[in-house]
Structures are given as structure tokens and as C-alpha cells.
Amino acid sequence: MVHRGNRFQADSREEQPGPAAGSKQGLGCCPGVVRGRVRVVRDPLTAGLEPGDIVAAEHTDPGWILILPMAAGLxxxxxxxxxxxxxxxxxxxxxxxxxxxxxxxxxADGDWVELDGGTGVVRRLPRDGGQ
Structure with missing residues (x-):
């Protein structure tokens, strides 16, 4: 049952640590941790992805399905x-x-990030991929 164990009150933001400098917090929607080079894509028809690239976009729609299987992360x-x-x-x-x-x-294109699809945290890495 949905109501069991749920107080139906928002958790205080003060209790939860925020993302560190050089990182962003979003909504993790498919678990897994991956590091890779960012490809900012505005038009999927001109994306030019390479294996291991992480797609960064403002939004997606069904027309993006042709490039998403090539992405290491989204x-x-x-x-x-x-x-x-x-x-x-x-x-x-x-x-x-x-x-x-x-x-x-x-x-920007060429930046390196580590994304955690479970927690929703994205960390920017040094341009060499943190290696």
C-alpha cells in the first residue's frame, strides 16, 4: 500500500547534502555509472557520435532513437x-x-563527466577523463 511508511511530507533540503562543486544533481532514471566525453546534441541528424560518448541534450523526442543506442550515457x-x-x-x-x-x-562538446544514473549526480572531470 502506498500510504504505509509514507509521511506525505517533503524531506528537508537541509538534511540532504547537495552536489559538490563541479557537479549537478538531477533525477537518476536508469542506474549505472559511466565516464565519458560529452557530446552536446541539438539536432540528432547531425550528432556525429563516437563510441563511448555521453549525449547531453535539452530534450529528446522519438526522432532521437537513431542515435541513443550509440550513447554510453544520457x-x-x-x-x-x-x-x-x-x-x-x-x-x-x-x-x-x-x-x-x-x-x-x-x-560543452569534449568535456568529460561521470554520471550516476542511480543517484542523479553528474560530475565534471578533467579534460583527460580523470585518468
């Missing part, structure tokens, strides 16, 4: 657990985080 500015990006990521088993406000302004 980051999206808008979305929820029932958004197109979240559903497709789960179907394909791609670690994904949605609801990352300002994502495409924060990241």
Missing part, C-alpha cells in the same frame, strides 16, 4: 521518470539523468 535538461529520454534509456539500459537545469550551458 543527460537531459528537461524530463521526469516518464519522459521520453527516461523511458528509452531504461529500454536500452543506458545510464541516464534527466531534469538537469542549465545542462547545455554548463557542459
Amino acid at each position: 543527460l537531459v535538461e528537461r524530463g521526469s521518470l516518464l519522459s521520453h529520454a527516461a523511458i528509452v534509456a531504461r529500454e536500452l539500459g543506458i545510464p541516464a539523468v534527466v531534469g538537469l537545469r542549465g545542462l547545455t550551458a554548463w557542459l
Whole structure:
């Protein structure tokens, strides 16, 4: 039953640690941790993905299905657990985080990130991938 164990009150933000500097918190929608190079995609027809790239986008729609299987991870500015990006990521088993406000302004092509699709945390890494 939904009501068991639920106080139906928002948890205090003060009790939860925020993301560290150089990171963003979104909504994890497909678990898995992956590191990779960011490809900011505005048009899926001109994406030019390489194996291991992490797609960063403002939003997705069904036209993106051709490039998503090539992505190692997916980051999206808008979305929820029932958004197109979240559903497709789960179907394909791609670690994904949605609801990352300002994502495409924060990241640029070639940046390296580590994303945790379980917790929703995205960390920017040094350009060499943190190696």
C-alpha cells in the first residue's frame, strides 16, 4: 500500500547534502555509472557520435532513437521518470539523468563527466577523463 511508511511530507533540503562543486544533481532514471566525453546534441541528424560518448541534450523526442543506442550515457535538461529520454534509456539500459537545469550551458562538446544514473549526480572531470 502506498500510504504505509509514507509521511506525505517533503524531506528537508537541509538534511540532504547537495552536489559538490563541479557537479549537478538531477533525477537518476536508469542506474549505472559511466565516464565519458560529452557530446552536446541539438539536432540528432547531425550528432556525429563516437563510441563511448555521453549525449547531453535539452530534450529528446522519438526522432532521437537513431542515435541513443550509440550513447554510453544520457543527460537531459528537461524530463521526469516518464519522459521520453527516461523511458528509452531504461529500454536500452543506458545510464541516464534527466531534469538537469542549465545542462547545455554548463557542459560543452569534449568535456568529460561521470554520471550516476542511480543517484542523479553528474560530475565534471578533467579534460583527460580523470585518468
